[in-house]
Amino acid sequence: MIIGWSSISYDLISLALSVILLVAYHVYLNYKIGQNPAYTVQAVNVMARTIWVETIMHEGKDILAVQTLRNSTMAATFLASTAVLLIIGVLTLTGRGNEFSDSWHALNMMGGRHTELLLAKLLLMLLDLFVAFFSFSMSIRLYNHVGFMINVPLKRRHKIINPQHVAIHLNRAGKYYSIGMRAYYFLLPQVFWLFGPHFMLAASVGLIFALYQIDRAPKSMRTETV
Template sequence: MSWIDWAALALFFICWLGYGPILSFIGKKGGSLNDDMAHVRAVWMRSMAHREIRLVDSQLMGHSINSASFFASTNLLLIAAVGGILFGGESALQGFAAVGAETVPMKILEAKLALVIVCLTRGFLDFIWALRQMNYTLALIGSAPEVHSSTDRRAFSAAAGQLLNPALSAFSQGVRGYYFALAAAAWLFGPLWLALGVASAFGLLIYRQEASPAARAIRNARRLLEQ
């Protein structure tokens, strides 16, 4: 590989693996969509603990579980598709030349496809972990006592929130894997495309966390909930 490939690959790993810490740093400065949603979900669990009938909470959790299951299934299909090309022999790999992919040695082409699979696999594992934690949260909702002191309700809702927030954070990480998998796929067309792809994915993710209409709406809702 050329030095441009190595530089683009280094940028990719910095953005991919450093996104979480960078977002946490930005969140401490001015807040982020993830931080605001964590607060909203904590309020949700607090409201759940004070409700006598928790049907709506179970329905909302069921919707989240269905969404995570859909993404996990789709992710698995994508892994199988890319893996089929990667392990399909030289004839399968040579087809990339027809769609304008960069002409490189077969081993480098395999490495590029392997990077896509790594991104998708990490996302798949995030979805699986999110699903397990969501099911744990659903069990907590089902076991929430109907008659309890206010102190116990607050403690129970805090415990449920501490389980729900990591679950949906893992779900978000899984979705984020699609962005970086697309950026990794851009490497097939050359290192400059990889650098452009990962910079675009990173910038888009930060924008959606900090300045998108959804982020502003959730931030305003959090302020109202804190009053």
């Protein structure tokens, strides 16, 4: 079945506007980080992890390192498992979507109602969840590597396993964790898209407002010279 442009134009326009808004927000964040490296919580965490690794390896706090990495690994494991459960749920909906289509489209005044469009929405949700699962899995992998490297004594003076190198691995793990969380956040507009394109656009605006509140570091950190 060929879907006409007119029947899905509102969906495509809303999708394009949502993507543009989210991309523009992250471009703005990168611009602010360029002006102030401590503008976002994520940037501050990169600094904190780097200092933490140097402190742990210089002072030999092995137990503290293991406990902290274990907590991070458990959090990433829980979120990766949640992504798998959500993937199974979305896959179930792909076969039973028609049973819920009437309820989903009750408030859909402008968007398309085609089965193919519904499947496209669910496929985008699956892609988003697979990104989340992959990101959290990579985060767990890197946390495990750091667990071995951070306990190597500095007195061995290894050329590669040093605080700077270990901090790079730990920050990569944190980066993957952040990507996984972003994938979860981006799932919100996609879920609202099931009920109509105008809901997706409204959810995207609301998500940007929420992210703006939680991404910024406390004002005392942002105003401090780094």
